[in-house]
Amino acid sequence: MKEPMEKIDFRANVQQASPAVIAATRNSTRTALRIRGDVVHAFGEERWQRLRQAGHDLRLHSLTHLDRYLPLLEERVTAAGGRVHWAADAAEANGIVREIAARHNVRSIVKSKSMVSEEIGLNHSLEAAGLRVYETDLGEFIVQLAGQKPSHITAPALHMTKEEIARLFREKLKVDARPVPEELTELARQRLRPEFLSAGMGISGGNFLIAETGTLLIVTNEGNGRLSTTLPPVHVAIVGIEKVIPDWESAAVLLKLLARSTSGSKITAYNTCITGTREAGPQEFHLVLLDNGRSRILADPIARETLLCIRCGACMNICPVYNNVGGHAYGGVYQGPIGAMLTPQLMGTRLAGGLPFASTLCGACAEFCPVMIPIPEILLHLRHRFVEGDACEGPSVPGLLKAAAWAGRRVLGSPSLYRLGGRMARTLQAPFRRGDWLPSLPAPLNRWTAARPFPAFRGDFRSWWGKRTAAGSAVEPGTGRGARP
């Protein structure tokens, strides 16, 4: 049932991004960064850094002891009346959920926000089985209505303006909608309330799984996470195996990091803690533990830290690339720096090897990441996987580029060829030179000059140095332009 996956062409996607989408994205991320900055400042910079370190060490400990925490979690969930399912991939997870729905004659489903369900294409799978699925997170609801994909992991409709959303509501919900966020929100509430009350199944993701007690922890601001997991008679939670943490002390650390990084608040409006089944709650609680490539990522000591991620979205808010392309350019479920790291590992670099290059390695994301994922380091690791291959995957880089790198290394690695190259560049540039600039160069160098001119190869430091050494340091600095072609 796995959908055939297509190669992600980041450059082509970028060229399709509209200026309006990018403007809306920037406006939203700017606000998000400002409120995050305020709340981190209030927490205290030094204290925040200590909290981040604790979050990092905690998540890494959890991952490297997953072989013991997973069975412990399973035991505790089962003891509390829950059912634990294991899914090796998307097809298995989708099959498990469809089977539970069929057993309960479910016809409609309410879903709270879950990136994992996007990752496995759950809605598509359920709809193909004749089920109605309602996304209930406001952003997800909007995106589902528009037939689009989320453009941000925590704010799925970040790329849309209130005017677009009002137009969408008028068209799809047949209601009179004005471009006022409060009114649009109220319309979504009225539309979804009956669905919550009548759905046969609620589906959620999970922010953390606490091994100590077998607890699923869900954070939401809207309350849809609570409604989806309280009202329907069956609750199915689909969670990646990497979300397991040891205990409640760990949860305390991570919730502080998550709320501040995601929404710039000290705490998320609702933190819901669910352990198995309960009186007056859903009759059945199912936990689907999804691997879908995570155990493979775990085996790579450098790439492993990708799995530390707590899905806060701060990396994309701060990322200058994300802010100039919007979330859809990343082609997958995860956007921004986390998408550039995670998607090539889930899909393979053969299909998504261009994403690790969609970064200037500026390091802003790593400075913001609440669990200190060394993002540039992992991107470099994946670039290397793409180019030279590693234990995980063979190389996918085009042969021509490989040959160019080989030649480049010969030239730049040999003093004589290097000097010759410098002299040749100064000669060969003549036909392209306009004053101090080379305004346009032939392919592939036009990839640079289409954006801005290249500076002319001017001066010759080596001959300047040689002359002044010979003359006993008599040559004025900055005047050694004698070697101009």
Place this chain on the structure above:
Amino acid sequence: MNEKLSAREAILARVGSAVGAFAETPLEPPASARFAPRRAAGPDAEMDLLLEEVRRLNGHGRTVQGPGGFGAALAELVKAQAVQKAAFSDHPLYRRYDLSGELARLGVEIVPPTSDRSLVAACDLGITVADGALPETGTVLLRTTTGQPDLLSLLPRVHLALVTPDTLLADLHHAFSLAKGDRHFVFVSGSSRTADIEKVLTLGVHGPKSFHLWICL
């Protein structure tokens, strides 16, 4: 069933070989993974902080003094929010304040929390007694029981949480150690909210639109 067992075994085998190098290290998280909880200030300062944080979350925080103060505050709330129907469970605190009597006098219809959920959803006001409160974040801890179901703080458009000073907790860590044995509990901080449309804060998405926290002295 056999297939699922095999998925389990396969995943655990892959995870085991991926982290095999850590097999001998202790399961207890390292000290560097811990973060000391916040320490509480004096009782008065903590109460002030709680109310201030509730207001910061666009909620309404106040203290009420004895049954008289409670009755007056309730009358105010019922009027301001145009409350016609209210739902709440049974609690000694309600009896002390004669909640049912006060609401009846104010002409408010009382809906039992065990009624059909659509009746609870049609209520204007849901009342809960908090099992704990976190001043630092303006949060109440609500432990779900059959007597006080989750729906009370979720379906009605106004949520009133009553807090007694003895339940104030310094930090999440303390709240967790109190409730972690429960099957279900929630932390509620303000009303339901979103910023999904142009990052504009909007109150009242799927849950309550208005949050009130009263410290009962």
Place this chain on the structure above:
Amino acid sequence: MEPVQLFVTCMAENLLADVLEKMVGLLERLGVQCEFPADQTCCGQPFYNSGFQREGREMALRWMEVFAATAGPIVAPSGSCVEFVKHRYPLLFPEGSPERALAVRTAARVRELSQFLVGDLKRSDVGASFPHRVACHSPCHLTRGLGVRTEQQTLLKAVQGLELIDLNESDTCCGFGGIFSVVYPEVSQAMVEAKVRNIAASGAEVVVVSEPGCLVNIRGGLAKMNSTVKAMHLVEILAAQGGGR
């Protein structure tokens, strides 16, 4: 004081020879003798960061061997190249190997210019005069990578007649990013345009960009957008004594 070894970087050598010449002039004015290991080539970063780790490692080894024949601090007008040598080189070679030991020794010797002036020479006032309104870009690898966050400002504030003004989003990447600029030229262009808009809005006459890659990028962006603001390396300002730009 022992002489410093000039680490000219391939980018500065080929595109910014005047910056290197002024760097020599400045250091000598401050009484520091300069030596130039002429066999130096590229440090390997462009290869390593593009995924060609094997090529990067081979070039790093060559580069280290050239400088191993010298002594004293190794000074470059680039935070990016210095960061690569300082942080990456030791990781390129297996623990316990002689190459690793050499890399660790080399890493301890490299300095970015402003880091050398403020940290080693303990100078903030280098006797420069530059009566202009100046804004300062914060290059990513210099600030986040190398942790050199205040040295540029320290030096600029001591320049006679110089008015240091704020640059909005000064620490946002300019969009160079090495191979990124040619793999995704449209994004790189959008980023440099955003940088240029901020520079134009600052009201500065000159923007300091102390990183060869960023300098080439931002200078190009300013030219493309017909800006009158001039992008200069920090060295060019510190070397100035007459006051002209």
